[in-house]
Amino acid sequence: MNCQICKNTITPTKAQGIEIYSCNGCKGFWIKKGELNKLIEHTAGDLEQSSIDHHFHKDTHGTLKCIYCDDSAMIKINFIEFSDIILDYCEQCGCFWIDSDEVEKMQQYVKKIEKNDKPSRSEIIMSIFYSLPQI
Numbered sequence: 614m615n616c617q618i619c620k621n622t623i624t625p626t627k628a629q630g631i632e633i634y635s636c637n638g639c640k641g642f643w644i645k646k647g648e649l650n651k652l653i654e655h656t657a658g659d660l661e662q663s664s665i666d667h668h669f670h671k672d673t674h675g676t677l678k679c680i681y682c683d684d685s686a687m688i689k690i691n692f693i694e695f696s697d698i699i700l701d702y703c704e705q706c707g708c709f710w711i712d713s714d715e716v717e718k719m720q721q722y723v724k725k726i727e728k729n730d731k732p733s734r735s736e737i738i739m740s741i742f743y744s745l746p747q748i
């Protein structure tokens with residue numbers, strides 16, 4: 614099997630205990646449904662479910678064909694809706710194609726939004742201040 618982007622060989626391998634098919638050339642990889650939630654460290658929610666939208670997205674390569682389900686065309690989705698990290702997703706089997714730099718980007722993005730979920734100390738102080746009766 615060859616990579617649809619760089620034409621190098623795709624081989625089965627393991628990353629953090631997860632079985633993936635990765636490309637020896639561009640280092641992108643295929644990951645099955647549910648595995649993205651294991652690959653990206655996060656505290657709550659279903660990362661995959663919250664990423665699947667039906668808007669039109671473009672990224673650096675064309676439409677890919679799913680290697681698991683008979684070459685069916687994949688769609689492009691925006692990771693957690695607003696990240697602008699565009700992943701390739703198969704609507705039939707739920708697998709993803711992840712470009713090599715996207716793991717780091719996704720992890721950074723998740724860290725950023727999860728940190729922002731908790732109000733900072735100054736925000737707490739401000740909210741107490743604003744909830745005081747006005748004189």
Ligand SMILES: [Zn+2]
Binds near residue numbers: 620638640
């Ligand atoms: Zn490749």
Ligand SMILES: [Zn+2]
Binds near residue numbers: 679681704706707708
């Ligand atoms: Zn598929």
